[in-house]
Structure formats: structure tokens, C-alpha cells
Amino acid sequence: MNAIKAANDSWVLITGASSGFGEEFARHYAAQGHSLVLVARRLDRLEALSSALRQQHHVNVVVEQVDLSAVAAVIALHQRLTERGIIIDVLINNAGHGLQGPFLDATLDAAQAMVQLDIASLTAVTHVFAQDMRNRGRGKILLVASVLAYLGMENFAVYSAAKAYVLRLGEALHREFKPYGITVAALCPGMSDTGFAAAAKQHITPGLKLLMMQPAPVVRAGIRALESGRQSVVPGWANKAIAFFVWATPRWLHQAVFSRIMNA
Numbered sequence: 001m002n003a004i005k006a007a008n009d010s011w012v013l014i015t016g017a018s019s020g021f022g023e024e025f026a027r028h029y030a031a032q033g034h035s036l037v038l039v040a041r042r043l044d045r046l047e048a049l050s051s052a053l054r055q056q057h058h059v060n061v062v063v064e065q066v067d068l069s070a071v072a073a074v075i076a077l078h079q080r081l082t083e084r085g086i087i088i089d090v091l092i093n094n095a096g097h098g099l100q101g102p103f104l105d106a107t108l109d110a111a112q113a114m115v116q117l118d119i120a121s122l123t124a125v126t127h128v129f130a131q132d133m134r135n136r137g138r139g140k141i142l143l144v145a146s147v148l149a150y151l152g153m154e155n156f157a158v159y160s161a162a163k164a165y166v167l168r169l170g171e172a173l174h175r176e177f178k179p180y181g182i183t184v185a186a187l188c189p190g191m192s193d194t195g196f197a198a199a200a201k202q203h204i205t206p207g208l209k210l211l212m213m214q215p216a217p218v219v220r221a222g223i224r225a226l227e228s229g230r231q232s233v234v235p236g237w238a239n240k241a242i243a244f245f246v247w248a249t250p251r252w253l254h255q256a257v258f259s260r261i262m263n264a
């Protein structure tokens with residue numbers, strides 16, 4: 001780990017770094033010379049990414065194969081990093097997954113797994129790493145929510161409710177952590193071209209195809225929000241228009257419109 005001297009002497013921890021936004025966050029921070037801790041379950045993908053980043057950017061990369069669906073695994077991860085003297089300055093709380101389909105057709109286990117990862121584990125990761133940040137009087141935390149946080153979406157009931165939790169947690173901690181010198185922001189992406197849709201068994205409708213964003217501009221918007229001290233950001237003009245439409249119209253109207261876009 002100490003063999004390589006990072007140009008930028010601070011550690012960034014990225015959950016869900018094995019694909020999609022997480023991988024893009026890793027590329028971005030490595031290009032800036034940060035040392036990285038990459039967390040996910042698929043070790044082969046993490047290892048491949050870490051050797052590419054070490055080679056390209058000469059940065060420290062620590063790979064942690066962790067199934068974040070158990071809170072005990074989050075605490076063990078924090079302990080391992082502390083024992084190695086790795087203190088996290090920037091936390092990208094990104095791991096998450098969705099599942100499309102009628103609430104009652106999914107097993108209770110599948111619904112619970114989503115709640116466990118998208119809510120319980122995200123809360124635990126934030127809690128343990130923010131303690132260290134408070135002790136040092138500095139730190140940055142980005143929570144990856146979704147534009148679905150703005151509305152209850154049929155056939156995405158648990159996921160949209162979970163992401164509403166993430167957005168509200170971010171908004172609350174944004175104010176609460178300010179006196180500690182910790183910046184918190186929530187990123188609310190819309191449909192994006194990552195591994196998400198396949199993992200969520202999501203049907204890509206023509207409407208969603210039109211809205212599809214690439215991971216890079218989404219990640220840049222999140223990092224800009226975090227750097228400029230914004231509370232939350234919706235990336236892309238089309239997603240911003242969606243958020244505005246939800247804010248400006250009655251629930252029955254925007255829910256009916258988005259139900260067509262998401263499920264047609």
C-alpha cells in the first residue's frame with residue numbers, strides 16, 4: 001500500500017465500485033491522484049479496475065470484497081481500514097439495487113434485501129465513517145439516491161421509498177453535519193446506462209431510452225454538488241424537468257405520467 005505515493009494525500013471510499021457510477025467515481029478520483037478504497041462483492045471486477053487505475057494514475061488502491069447487505073460487514077470493514085491506518089476523507093455511498101415488478105410478486109426476502117442494502121447498510125456506512133470525520137473536523141459524503149426519491153412509483157414501490165429515505169437522510173445530515181466541517185450532498189440520477197437495469201430486471205421502455213444518461217456526466221454532477229456544498233442535485237436537463245414537473249403538479253397527474261414512462 002505504501003509503495004506508491006499518492007499525489008493527493010487523501011482517501012476516497014467508494015461503495016459499489018465494481019460497475020456503473022461507482023466505477024466512474026473511482027476513475028474520476030484516481031485521475032485527481034486520490035488514494036482509493038473500492039468496495040463491492042465482485043472481486044474480479046474490483047481487481048481489474050484497481051490494476052488499471054494503479055497503472056494509469058499511480059495511486060494507492062485498496063480492494064475490499066464486502067457484501068454490504070449485512071451491517072456487521074460494514075463495521076468489520078471500518079475496523080480493518082482503521083487498523084491499516086486508512087482514514088476516509090471522502091465517502092461515496094453509492095452501492096444499491098432496485099427491483100421492478102408488483103410488490104406482491106416479489107418475495108419478501110427480495111424486498112428485505114433491498115431495504116437492507118439501500119437503507120440499513122447506507123445508514124451504517126454513513127454512521128461509522130462520519131464519526132471519524134467529525135473527530136477530525138472535516139470530510140465529504142455523497143449519498144446516491146434517485147430521481148424516483150421524488151415520487152412513489154408503482155412497480156418500484158420499495159426502491160422509490162428507499163431512495164426517498166436516502167434523499168431525506170442527505171438533506172437532514174447536510175445541515176446537521178455542517179458544524180462538524182462535514183459536507184453532505186445527495187445525488188438523484190434518472191435512468192442511466194449502468195448495470196442497474198439488468199440487476200433490477202427493469203424493462204427499458206422507449207420513454208426511458210430517451211431519458212438515458214451515461215455515467216460520466218452523472219458522476220461529474222454529483223462531485224460538483226459535493227465540492228460546491230449543495231444539498232442535492234438532479235443531473236441532466238431532462239431529469240431536472242422531471243423533478244420540476246413532480247414539484248409543480250398534483251400527485252395523481254405526475255404519478256400517472258411516470259407510471260406510463262416507467263411501465264409502458
Ligand SMILES: NC(=O)c1ccc[n+]([C@@H]2O[C@H](COP(=O)([O-])OP(=O)(O)OC[C@H]3O[C@@H](n4cnc5c(N)ncnc54)[C@H](OP(=O)(O)O)[C@@H]3O)[C@@H](O)[C@H]2O)c1
Nearest residue numbers: 016018019020021040041042068096146191192194195196
Ligand atoms: N442506473 C440508474 O438508472 C440509476 C438511477 C438512479 C439511481 N441509481 C443508483 O445508483 C447507484 C449505483 O448503481 P448503478 O446504476 O451504478 O448500478 P450498477 O452498475 O448495478 O452498480 C451497483 C453497484 O452496487 C454494488 N452492490 C450491489 N449489491 C451489493 C452488496 N450487497 N454489497 C456490496 N455492493 C453491492 C454492485 O457491486 P457487486 O454486484 O459487485 O457487489 C455494483 O458495484 C445505486 O444506488 C442505484 O440505486 C441508479
